[in-house]
Amino acid sequence: MSIRHEVTTGDAAAEQVFLSFLGNPPDVEPLAQYHWLHEHAPVFTTTSGMVVLTRYDDVDTALRHRSLGRGDESVQHLTDLPPELVDPVMALWKRTMVFANPPLHTRMRRPVAATFTPRHVDELRERVVARIEGLLSTLAEEPGADFVSRFASPLGADVVGDMLGVPQPDRAELARLSPESMKVFDPMTASTDLPAAAHAAIELANYFGDLVDTRRREPGADVVTRLAGALDQGELERIEVVAASANLLNAGSDTLVNLLSNAMYALLTNPDQLAALRTDPGHLSRAVEELARWDPPLNLNPRTALEPCTVAGVDLVPGQIVIGVQGAANRDPSHYTDPDRLDLVRDEGPSLSFGGGVHYCLGAHLGRLVLGEVLRVLATSGTSVELAGTPRRRPGHNLRGYQYLPVVVTR
Numbered sequence: 001m002s003i004r005h006e007v008t009t010g011d012a013a014a015e016q017v018f019l020s021f022l023g024n025p026p027d028v029e030p031l032a033q034y035h036w037l038h039e040h041a042p043v044f045t046t047t048s049g050m051v052v053l054t055r056y057d058d059v060d061t062a063l064r065h066r067s068l069g070r071g072d073e074s075v076q077h078l079t080d081l082p083p084e085l086v087d088p089v090m091a092l093w094k095r096t097m098v099f100a101n102p103p104l105h106t107r108m109r110r111p112v113a114a115t116f117t118p119r120h121v122d123e124l125r126e127r128v129v130a131r132i133e134g135l136l137s138t139l140a141e142e143p144g145a146d147f148v149s150r151f152a153s154p155l156g157a158d159v160v161g162d163m164l165g166v167p168q169p170d171r172a173e174l175a176r177l178s179p180e181s182m183k184v185f186d187p188m189t190a191s192t193d194l195p196a197a198a199h200a201a202i203e204l205a206n207y208f209g210d211l212v213d214t215r216r217r218e219p220g221a222d223v224v225t226r227l228a229g230a231l232d233q234g235e236l237e238r239i240e241v242v243a244a245s246a247n248l249l250n251a252g253s254d255t256l257v258n259l260l261s262n263a264m265y266a267l268l269t270n271p272d273q274l275a276a277l278r279t280d281p282g283h284l285s286r287a288v289e290e291l292a293r294w295d296p297p298l299n300l301n302p303r304t305a306l307e308p309c310t311v312a313g314v315d316l317v318p319g320q321i322v323i324g325v326q327g328a329a330n331r332d333p334s335h336y337t338d339p340d341r342l343d344l345v346r347d348e349g350p351s352l353s354f355g356g357g358v359h360y361c362l363g364a365h366l367g368r369l370v371l372g373e374v375l376r377v378l379a380t381s382g383t384s385v386e387l388a389g390t391p392r393r394r395p396g397h398n399l400r401g402y403q404y405l406p407v408v409v410t411r
C-alpha cells in the first residue's frame with residue numbers, strides 16, 4: 001500500500017509557489033519558495049500530472065530509481081518546429097546519452113566513461129592550474145573585468161576543448177554555439193527562440209561530424225579520437241558518436257562556467273568564508289562540495305516513469321514526469337544543518353548538484369578538480385578578488401549561472 005504525500009495546503013497552492021519561483025526574474029533567489037515547499041508541500045502534483053520533489057531523500061531516490069528513466073520530457077516543446085529542423089534534432093536527441101535509458105545508455109556511456117575516471121582526469125591538473133594562473137593574471141590587469149567572459153568561459157572552453165580534442169581556433173565559435181544549441185532541449189525556452197537553437201544544434205553536429213573524420217585520419221589523446229575508435233570497431237554508430245561529442249561539449253562547458261561563476265559569487269558575498277579558507281586551506285574538497293551545493297548549475301532534473309511505480313509516496317503511471325528540484329534538495333533542512341549558511345568546512349556528504357543514478361554526471365571529477373584548483377590558487381597565492389559592480393544573472397531558474405560578474409583581482 002502506498003501512502004499519499006503530506007500536502008497540507010493543497011497542490012494548487014504548491015503549484016502556484018513553484019510557478020512563481022520559475023517565473024521570477026533570475027536575480028530573485030528562490031529561497032522563500034524552497035522554504036515554503038519544504039514546510040508545506042515537499043511532494044506535490046501539478047495540474048498536468050507532474051510530480052515535483054524538493055526533499056533531499058526524495059530527489060536522491062528518484063534519480064536512482066530503476067523504474068524511472070528518461071522520457072520525452074525534454075523535447076515535448078518542439079512540436080511547432082518545421083520538420084527540417086525537428087527531424088535532425090530528434091535524431092540526435094534519441095542517441096544522446098543523457099536522454100537515453102539502458103541498455104542504449106550503457107552502450108553509449110561505456111566508450112567514454114574510462115576517460116573520466118579520477119586517474120585520467122588528474123592528468124589534466126597541471127594544464128588546468130597553468131590556465132587558471134594565466135587567466136587570473138590577465139584579470140588583474142583589467143580592474144572591473146567580467147569574471148564570466150574573461151575567466152570562467154575561456155577556462156571552461158579550454159578544459160572541455162582539451163578533453164575533447166577541439167582545435168584551439170575553433171573554441172570561441174563552439175563557446176557561442178554550445179549554449180545556443182542547449183536551449184533546444186530546455187522546455188523553458190520561448191518558442192520564438194527555438195528555431196535559432198535548433199539551427200545551432202545542427203551546426204554543432206555538423207562540426208563534430210567533420211572533427212570525427214579528422215581524428216580518424218589524425219588521432220590524438222582525446223575523447224573524440226576515442227569515440228572515432230568506437231565507431232571503427234562497430235561499438236557506436238556515426239550519429240551516436242556525433243551526438244556524444246556534442247553532448248559532452250554541452251554538458252561540460254556551460255555547467256563548468258556556471259559552477260565557477262556561482263562559486264565565485266558565493267565567495268565574494270561571504271568574504272569571511274574565503275578568509276577562513278586562506279587561513280586553513282586543508283579543507284579544499286569540503287569547500288568544493290559546499291560551493292557546488294550552494295548554487296547548482298542544473299536545478300531541475302527530470303525523470304519519467306517507465307513502468308508503474310511508487311516514488312515519495314506517489315503512485316506513478318508510465319509516462320508520468322517527476323521533477324527533482326536539486327537546488328531545493330540541496331537546501332533541505334531535514335538533511336543539512338542550517339542549510340542557508342555557506343560553510344566551507346561543512347561535512348555532510350555530497351550534494352545532488354551532479355545528479356544521481358545511471359546518469360550521474362560523467363564530468364563530476366573534472367568539475368571538482370577545476371573548482372578545487374581555482375580555490376587552491378585563491379587560498380594560497382595571495383590573490384584577492386572583490387566584487388566591482390552589480391552582477392547579472394543569466395535568464396531562467398533551470399540552468400543557473402551569471403551573465404556578468406564584474407570583479408577586481410589583485411595579485
Ligand code: HEM
Nearest residue numbers: 097098251252255256259354355356359361362363366367
Ligand atoms: C566538467 C565537465 C563536465 C562534463 C564533461 C559533464 C558531462 C556530463 C554527461 C555526459 C552527463 C550525462 C551522463 C549520463 O547521462 O550518463 C552529465 C550529467 C549531469 N551533469 Fe555533468 N558534466 C560536466 C560538468 C558538470 C558540472 C560542473 C555540473 C554541476 C555542478 C554537472 C551536473 C550534471 C548533472 C546534474 C547531470 C545530470 C545527472 C542526472 O541526470 O542525474 N556537470 N554530465
